[in-house]
Amino acid sequence: MAKPKKELPMPKIKSSERHFVLALVASVLIPLVRLLFRVDPIGAEKLPKRGPYILVGNHVTNVDALAVAYFVYVKLKRAPHFLAKEGLFRVPVLGPILLAAGQIPVYRSGHRNDAPLKAAHSYLDAGHSIAIFPEGTLTRNPDLWPMRGKSGAIRLALETGVPVYPIGQWGSEQILPQYGAKFRPGFWKPVTILVGDEIDLNNYRKKQLNPAELNDATALVMQTITQLVAELRGEEAPAELWDPLKAGQTTSGNFKKAGKKQ
Numbered sequence: 001m002a003k004p005k006k007e008l009p010m011p012k013i014k015s016s017e018r019h020f021v022l023a024l025v026a027s028v029l030i031p032l033v034r035l036l037f038r039v040d041p042i043g044a045e046k047l048p049k050r051g052p053y054i055l056v057g058n059h060v061t062n063v064d065a066l067a068v069a070y071f072v073y074v075k076l077k078r079a080p081h082f083l084a085k086e087g088l089f090r091v092p093v094l095g096p097i098l099l100a101a102g103q104i105p106v107y108r109s110g111h112r113n114d115a116p117l118k119a120a121h122s123y124l125d126a127g128h129s130i131a132i133f134p135e136g137t138l139t140r141n142p143d144l145w146p147m148r149g150k151s152g153a154i155r156l157a158l159e160t161g162v163p164v165y166p167i168g169q170w171g172s173e174q175i176l177p178q179y180g181a182k183f184r185p186g187f188w189k190p191v192t193i194l195v196g197d198e199i200d201l202n203n204y205r206k207k208q209l210n211p212a213e214l215n216d217a218t219a220l221v222m223q224t225i226t227q228l229v230a231e232l233r234g235e236e237a238p239a240e241l242w243d244p245l246k247a248g249q250t251t252s253g254n255f256k257k258a259g260k261k262q
Contacts, residue, residue, distance in 0.1 A: 168228025
């Protein structure tokens, strides 16, 4: 029987969003990001300059978090807080740095996420913002369109009552292929981030949602993100969101590697 994983600590909420440790981490990452690619934001003025909100976006490659973090810290002058997979926090040196910088570990399976959700609530209660990739992992869509989302981001938004803003991002696939190892950086290569209007969730802001309503709210969020991605790509988006389960794909980890082993 597998030994249960050790409980991870949660980040401590700082009174100031852009605190010393975060500034120290940013001083290292900002020059690195600028060497790797160029972040081009569109519509950043739609986002509140202060106060809590949840930023939701599509997830194409492992470069996405760097691009969004740069966008939030440098362009918005706010602190990026992500709900990120627990494995990153178990890496020596990296894990403590992520925690100190205000990132929240999330368990994939076999473990309740009460503590991470409580930490996210605390950040929003303190007036901070949270960034989430609702797909929960890199998209499984063969053409890299957003896929079906998970309900965690929507539950958090509805429980806290904070606004939800969508972003579509495109360009990271030119720097690092999805689950690929061929890194192709270039400071001239753009990763474009398009900010949409606040998503209207008023029909779902009630005390108790049934599973069907929660699924509808999640689909609304993912469809809104998809339309932003379609605008960036200059293409028509698929009529339906990709469902990895129907396609026989794993819903976490490197699905391409898992497929080869079958």
